[in-house]
Amino acid sequence: MRTPIAAGNWKMNFGPRQAAQFASVIRDPLRAISGAEIVLFPPFISIPAVHQILAGTTIGLGAQNLSDQPGGAYTGEVAASMIAELCQWVIVGHSERRHYYGETDALVNSKTRLALSANLTPIVCVGEDLEDREANLTERVITTQVRGSLGDLPAEQIGRVVVAYEPVWAIGTGRAATRQDAEDVIQLIRALMSELYGQGVADNTRILYGGSVTAANIGEFMASPQIDGALVGGASLKPEFVDIANVIASSKAGA
Numbered sequence: 545m546r547t548p549i550a551a552g553n554w555k556m557n558f559g560p561r562q563a564a565q566f567a568s569v570i571r572d573p574l575r576a577i578s579g580a581e582i583v584l585f586p587p588f589i590s591i592p593a594v595h596q597i598l599a600g601t602t603i604g605l606g607a608q609n610l611s612d613q614p615g616g617a618y619t620g621e622v623a624a625s626m627i628a629e630l631c632q633w634v635i636v637g638h639s640e641r642r643h644y645y646g647e648t649d650a651l652v653n654s655k656t657r658l659a660l661s662a663n664l665t666p667i668v669c670v671g672e673d674l675e676d677r678e679a680n681l682t683e684r685v686i687t688t689q690v691r692g693s694l695g696d697l698p699a700e701q702i703g704r705v706v707v708a709y710e711p712v713w714a715i716g717t718g719r720a721a722t723r724q725d726a727e728d729v730i731q732l733i734r735a736l737m738s739e740l741y742g743q744g745v746a747d748n749t750r751i752l753y754g755g756s757v758t759a760a761n762i763g764e765f766m767a768s769p770q771i772d773g774a775l776v777g778g779a780s781l782k783p784e785f786v787d788i789a790n791v792i793a794s795s796k797a798g799a
Protein backbone atom coordinates (compact mmCIF):
# COMPACT_ATOMS: atom_id res chain seq x y z
CA MET A 545 0.00 0.00 0.00
CA ARG A 546 1.60 3.25 -1.17
CA THR A 547 0.56 6.32 0.85
CA PRO A 548 -0.33 9.03 -1.65
CA ILE A 549 1.48 12.37 -1.73
CA ALA A 550 0.24 15.92 -2.36
CA ALA A 551 3.31 18.06 -3.03
CA GLY A 552 3.16 21.82 -3.62
CA ASN A 553 6.12 23.28 -5.49
CA TRP A 554 5.95 27.04 -5.02
CA LYS A 555 8.87 27.61 -7.42
CA MET A 556 10.23 31.20 -7.25
CA ASN A 557 7.09 32.61 -5.59
CA PHE A 558 6.45 33.89 -2.06
CA GLY A 559 9.24 35.55 -0.09
CA PRO A 560 9.30 34.95 3.69
CA ARG A 561 6.46 37.36 4.47
CA GLN A 562 4.04 36.10 1.83
CA ALA A 563 5.05 32.49 2.41
CA ALA A 564 4.22 32.73 6.12
CA GLN A 565 0.94 34.42 5.32
CA PHE A 566 -0.14 31.82 2.79
CA ALA A 567 1.07 28.91 4.95
CA SER A 568 -1.07 30.17 7.83
CA VAL A 569 -4.10 30.29 5.55
CA ILE A 570 -3.76 26.68 4.37
CA ARG A 571 -2.26 25.09 7.51
CA ASP A 572 -5.42 24.19 9.42
CA PRO A 573 -7.41 22.90 6.44
CA LEU A 574 -4.37 20.82 5.43
CA ARG A 575 -3.88 19.39 8.92
CA ALA A 576 -7.46 18.18 8.92
CA ILE A 577 -6.66 15.85 6.00
CA SER A 578 -5.60 12.27 6.69
CA GLY A 579 -4.61 9.53 4.29
CA ALA A 580 -1.94 11.42 2.37
CA GLU A 581 1.46 12.92 2.98
CA ILE A 582 1.24 16.64 2.28
CA VAL A 583 4.43 18.58 1.56
CA LEU A 584 5.16 22.25 0.80
CA PHE A 585 8.23 23.36 -1.13
CA PRO A 586 8.89 27.09 -0.59
CA PRO A 587 11.93 28.92 -2.00
CA PHE A 588 15.04 28.47 0.20
CA ILE A 589 14.79 31.88 1.84
CA SER A 590 11.19 31.25 2.92
CA ILE A 591 11.76 27.79 4.42
CA PRO A 592 12.41 29.03 7.99
CA ALA A 593 9.24 31.15 7.98
CA VAL A 594 7.10 28.24 6.77
CA HIS A 595 8.86 25.88 9.19
CA GLN A 596 7.65 28.05 12.05
CA ILE A 597 4.07 28.09 10.81
CA LEU A 598 4.01 24.31 10.32
CA ALA A 599 5.56 23.50 13.72
CA GLY A 600 3.56 20.87 15.57
CA THR A 601 1.78 19.65 12.42
CA THR A 602 2.53 16.61 10.27
CA ILE A 603 2.64 18.72 7.10
CA GLY A 604 6.00 18.09 5.43
CA LEU A 605 8.47 20.73 4.33
CA GLY A 606 10.96 20.50 1.50
CA ALA A 607 13.48 22.38 -0.64
CA GLN A 608 13.21 22.73 -4.41
CA ASN A 609 16.87 21.97 -5.06
CA LEU A 610 20.12 21.06 -3.30
CA SER A 611 23.82 21.36 -3.93
CA ASP A 612 25.77 18.57 -5.62
CA GLN A 613 28.48 19.09 -3.00
CA PRO A 614 28.36 18.08 0.66
CA GLY A 615 29.58 21.45 1.92
CA GLY A 616 32.40 24.02 1.80
CA ALA A 617 33.43 26.78 -0.59
CA TYR A 618 30.53 26.75 -3.08
CA THR A 619 29.10 30.25 -3.08
CA GLY A 620 25.34 30.38 -3.34
CA GLU A 621 24.76 26.68 -2.77
CA VAL A 622 22.84 24.88 -0.01
CA ALA A 623 23.94 21.43 1.17
CA ALA A 624 21.64 18.47 1.85
CA SER A 625 22.69 18.35 5.52
CA MET A 626 21.66 22.02 5.94
CA ILE A 627 18.30 21.42 4.31
CA ALA A 628 17.78 18.45 6.62
CA GLU A 629 17.89 20.74 9.66
CA LEU A 630 14.48 22.15 8.69
CA CYS A 631 13.11 19.86 5.99
CA GLN A 632 12.33 16.20 5.35
CA TRP A 633 11.98 16.44 1.57
CA VAL A 634 13.76 17.80 -1.51
CA ILE A 635 12.87 18.02 -5.21
CA VAL A 636 15.69 16.83 -7.48
CA GLY A 637 16.05 17.37 -11.22
CA HIS A 638 12.90 19.39 -11.82
CA SER A 639 12.59 20.08 -15.56
CA GLU A 640 13.21 23.78 -14.93
CA ARG A 641 16.56 22.86 -13.31
CA ARG A 642 17.33 20.53 -16.19
CA HIS A 643 16.41 23.06 -18.89
CA TYR A 644 17.43 26.45 -17.48
CA TYR A 645 20.40 25.33 -15.38
CA GLY A 646 21.71 22.47 -17.46
CA GLU A 647 21.25 19.71 -14.90
CA THR A 648 22.13 16.34 -16.39
CA ASP A 649 21.05 12.86 -15.33
CA ALA A 650 24.49 12.33 -13.78
CA LEU A 651 24.13 15.48 -11.69
CA VAL A 652 20.60 14.54 -10.66
CA ASN A 653 21.92 11.13 -9.65
CA SER A 654 24.63 12.56 -7.40
CA LYS A 655 22.22 15.07 -5.85
CA THR A 656 19.77 12.23 -5.16
CA ARG A 657 22.56 10.29 -3.47
CA LEU A 658 23.42 13.28 -1.24
CA ALA A 659 19.74 13.80 -0.39
CA LEU A 660 19.42 10.16 0.65
CA SER A 661 22.56 10.23 2.77
CA ALA A 662 21.22 13.31 4.61
CA ASN A 663 18.03 11.34 5.33
CA LEU A 664 15.90 13.51 3.06
CA THR A 665 13.15 12.05 0.88
CA PRO A 666 13.97 13.04 -2.70
CA ILE A 667 11.27 13.57 -5.33
CA VAL A 668 13.21 12.89 -8.52
CA CYS A 669 11.61 14.39 -11.63
CA VAL A 670 11.65 13.00 -15.16
CA GLY A 671 9.70 13.97 -18.25
CA GLU A 672 9.93 14.37 -22.00
CA ASP A 673 9.53 17.68 -23.82
CA LEU A 674 7.10 18.39 -26.64
CA GLU A 675 9.62 17.72 -29.38
CA ASP A 676 10.42 14.29 -27.89
CA ARG A 677 6.75 13.41 -27.65
CA GLU A 678 5.99 14.52 -31.19
CA ALA A 679 8.94 12.52 -32.50
CA ASN A 680 7.71 9.43 -30.60
CA LEU A 681 10.79 9.52 -28.41
CA THR A 682 9.00 9.55 -25.05
CA GLU A 683 9.91 5.98 -24.15
CA ARG A 684 13.54 6.43 -25.07
CA VAL A 685 13.89 9.74 -23.21
CA ILE A 686 12.22 8.45 -20.04
CA THR A 687 14.31 5.29 -20.12
CA THR A 688 17.53 7.29 -20.37
CA GLN A 689 16.44 9.68 -17.61
CA VAL A 690 15.36 6.93 -15.20
CA ARG A 691 18.49 4.83 -15.72
CA GLY A 692 20.76 7.86 -15.46
CA SER A 693 19.04 9.72 -12.62
CA LEU A 694 17.95 6.73 -10.54
CA GLY A 695 20.44 3.98 -11.36
CA ASP A 696 22.97 2.60 -8.87
CA LEU A 697 21.50 4.21 -5.77
CA PRO A 698 22.22 2.50 -2.43
CA ALA A 699 19.86 -0.48 -2.07
CA GLU A 700 19.13 0.24 1.60
CA GLN A 701 17.95 3.77 0.75
CA ILE A 702 16.12 3.22 -2.51
CA GLY A 703 12.83 2.63 -0.70
CA ARG A 704 12.73 6.31 0.22
CA VAL A 705 12.93 7.61 -3.35
CA VAL A 706 9.79 9.14 -4.87
CA VAL A 707 9.58 9.72 -8.63
CA ALA A 708 7.57 12.45 -10.35
CA TYR A 709 6.59 12.09 -13.99
CA GLU A 710 6.25 15.61 -15.34
CA PRO A 711 5.91 15.94 -19.10
CA VAL A 712 7.58 19.28 -19.88
CA TRP A 713 4.81 20.26 -22.31
CA ALA A 714 2.26 20.00 -19.51
CA ILE A 715 4.10 22.13 -16.95
CA GLY A 716 2.55 25.56 -16.46
CA THR A 717 0.73 25.32 -19.79
CA GLY A 718 -2.79 24.50 -18.63
CA ARG A 719 -2.51 21.47 -20.89
CA ALA A 720 -2.35 18.48 -18.55
CA ALA A 721 -1.51 15.04 -19.87
CA THR A 722 -4.44 12.67 -20.26
CA ARG A 723 -4.77 10.06 -17.57
CA GLN A 724 -3.87 7.42 -20.17
CA ASP A 725 -0.65 9.23 -21.20
CA ALA A 726 0.39 9.62 -17.58
CA GLU A 727 -0.48 6.03 -16.77
CA ASP A 728 1.49 4.65 -19.73
CA VAL A 729 4.67 6.49 -18.80
CA ILE A 730 4.29 5.74 -15.08
CA GLN A 731 3.96 2.06 -15.94
CA LEU A 732 7.17 2.33 -17.94
CA ILE A 733 8.92 4.01 -15.00
CA ARG A 734 7.78 1.21 -12.69
CA ALA A 735 9.07 -1.40 -15.14
CA LEU A 736 12.43 0.40 -15.28
CA MET A 737 12.58 0.54 -11.47
CA SER A 738 11.94 -3.18 -11.46
CA GLU A 739 14.83 -3.74 -13.89
CA LEU A 740 17.10 -1.64 -11.67
CA TYR A 741 16.02 -2.76 -8.20
CA GLY A 742 13.59 -5.67 -8.50
CA GLN A 743 9.83 -5.97 -8.53
CA GLY A 744 9.42 -5.43 -4.77
CA VAL A 745 11.04 -1.98 -4.90
CA ALA A 746 9.12 -1.09 -8.07
CA ASP A 747 5.82 -2.04 -6.45
CA ASN A 748 6.54 0.08 -3.40
CA THR A 749 7.92 3.18 -5.15
CA ARG A 750 5.55 6.10 -5.17
CA ILE A 751 5.26 7.76 -8.57
CA LEU A 752 3.53 11.12 -8.88
CA TYR A 753 2.12 12.96 -11.87
CA GLY A 754 2.90 16.67 -12.36
CA GLY A 755 1.91 19.20 -15.02
CA SER A 756 -1.09 21.56 -14.87
CA VAL A 757 -2.76 19.66 -12.04
CA THR A 758 -5.89 21.43 -10.77
CA ALA A 759 -8.74 20.69 -8.38
CA ALA A 760 -10.81 19.96 -11.49
CA ASN A 761 -8.55 17.30 -13.04
CA ILE A 762 -6.86 15.63 -10.04
CA GLY A 763 -9.72 13.16 -9.50
CA GLU A 764 -9.20 11.76 -12.97
CA PHE A 765 -5.48 11.14 -12.33
CA MET A 766 -6.05 9.64 -8.89
CA ALA A 767 -8.58 7.18 -10.30
CA SER A 768 -5.58 5.40 -11.82
CA PRO A 769 -4.11 2.75 -9.51
CA GLN A 770 -0.70 3.62 -11.01
CA ILE A 771 -0.66 7.26 -9.89
CA ASP A 772 0.30 7.89 -6.27
CA GLY A 773 -0.30 11.63 -6.03
CA ALA A 774 0.77 14.87 -7.64
CA LEU A 775 3.51 17.45 -7.76
CA VAL A 776 1.56 20.68 -8.12
CA GLY A 777 3.00 24.01 -9.30
CA GLY A 778 0.67 26.90 -10.11
CA ALA A 779 -2.35 25.56 -8.22
CA SER A 780 -0.24 25.10 -5.05
CA LEU A 781 -0.04 28.90 -4.74
CA LYS A 782 -3.77 29.08 -4.08
CA PRO A 783 -6.17 27.63 -1.49
CA GLU A 784 -7.11 25.29 -4.34
CA PHE A 785 -4.16 23.19 -3.14
CA VAL A 786 -6.24 22.15 -0.12
CA ASP A 787 -8.95 20.78 -2.45
CA ILE A 788 -6.31 18.93 -4.47
CA ALA A 789 -4.80 17.43 -1.30
CA ASN A 790 -8.28 16.37 -0.17
CA VAL A 791 -8.91 14.51 -3.41
CA ILE A 792 -5.48 12.85 -3.27
CA ALA A 793 -6.05 11.74 0.33
CA SER A 794 -9.51 10.34 -0.22
CA SER A 795 -8.86 8.69 -3.59
CA LYS A 796 -6.93 5.68 -2.33
CA ALA A 797 -8.96 5.13 0.82
CA GLY A 798 -9.95 1.50 0.97
CA ALA A 799 -7.74 0.64 -2.02
Ligand code: PGA
Nearest residue numbers: 715716755756776777778
Ligand atom coordinates in the same frame (compact mmCIF):
# COMPACT_ATOMS: atom_id res chain seq x y z
P1 PGA B 1 2.32 23.29 -12.85
O1 PGA B 1 3.82 22.87 -12.43
O2 PGA B 1 1.39 22.57 -11.90
O3 PGA B 1 2.28 24.77 -12.69
O4 PGA B 1 2.13 22.83 -14.26
C1 PGA B 1 4.11 21.56 -12.03
C2 PGA B 1 5.57 21.46 -11.66
O5 PGA B 1 6.41 22.05 -12.34
O6 PGA B 1 5.93 20.77 -10.67
